[in-house]
Amino acid sequence: MRRRRLAQGILERLAQTVLAGLPSGILRPDDHIAKQRYIGGKNVLTKGTPEWVSFDVTDTVREWLMYRETNLGLEISVHCPCHTFNTNGDIIENVNEVLEVKFKGVEGDYDESRWDLGRLKKQKEQLFPHLILMMLPPHRIDAQSSSRRRKRALDTNYCFSNYEENCCVRPLYIDFRQHLGWRWIHEPKGYYANFCSGPCPYLRSADTTHSSMLSLYNTLNPEASASPCCVPQDLEPLTILYYVGRTPKVEQLSNMIVKSCKCS
Structure with missing residues (x-):
């Protein structure tokens, strides 16, 4: 090595x-x-x-x-x-x-x-x-003109701190043996699965008009139960190495890693 x-x-x-x-x-x-x-x-x-x-x-x-x-x-x-x-x-x-x-x-x-x-x-x-290096298209640059909006944007990949209030990706590491009791996966030993969490305030729930409408309804009616949810938007696969007897097998598991979140 x-x-x-x-x-x-x-x-x-x-x-x-x-x-x-x-x-x-x-x-x-x-x-x-x-x-x-x-x-x-x-x-x-x-x-x-x-x-x-x-x-x-x-x-x-x-x-x-x-x-x-x-x-x-x-x-x-x-x-x-x-x-x-x-x-x-x-x-x-x-x-x-x-x-x-x-x-x-x-x-x-x-x-x-x-x-x-x-x-x-x-x-x-x-x-x-x-x-x-990847350049942002003009409409993305305009939408992120201020540093505060750029920090709070829903399409930000990860939360910038533990005190992030809005919907974003939260880190979550899963150790296959320690947390799940799985010993059949040879590599990797674990991975960052991540999860989505955080409220979806009005004007930030831009996934669909429906989610924006629900957010506005929830803002004007605080006791209402209907509100947009913070859910995964982009997920990536995870490649694992395991053995069947003495024969190594490589397999790709789809939708295993949360990369970004949205309000929906």
């Missing part, structure tokens, strides 16, 4: 066959405890040729911009059982495959004795780690 403080890397396999699931992830040191906080991970099916593995760290970088003292860097790790399997899918004891992980754009990627300096410089310039 090699670790480097980079947000992207290339996985390259040297052997003929490698375990179907390769759990990898990005972690961030937590502000209050010595442990590192898990941000995300992927199970990669190695194909025998180099390939990019990317992670979306937008939420973490957004938090860094707001609270610079939380910028403690990113760390990426790769975990590989690297077993050799026979034609029946059983592990061959005492025989292991080799997986090489390269992080492009760092010193030592190439042997300068085998390359002329001009070509080496050109190759390195092309392989530096990079960021992909």
